[in-house]
Amino acid sequence: MHVPVASAERARAAAAAHEVDVLVSVGGGSTTGLAKAIALASGLPIVAGAAPSPPGSPVVEPPSP
Numbered sequence: 001m002h003v004p005v006a007s008a009e010r011a012r013a014a015a016a017a018h019e020v021d022v023l024v025s026v027g028g029g030s031t032t033g034l035a036k037a038i039a040l041a042s043g044l045p046i047v048a049g050a051a052p053s054p055p056g057s058p059v060v061e062p063p064s065p
Helices: 005-017 027-041
Strands: 022-025 046-050
Touching: 005 027, 022 027, 027 046
Parallel strands: 022 046
Antiparallel strands: none
């Protein structure tokens, strides 16, 4: 499982306890997955940003139209 249910439940409870208005997710799959799990349970909106790739990672060009 990508995001353990117990982690998502604790994060949702923390968001509710702190009266969070929006979720901000910066990183990769686990970070975004946790934000999505919280949003599904709470109805909060998400602002997500992907983390940059490490140096030396291959660059994939999008196909031309």
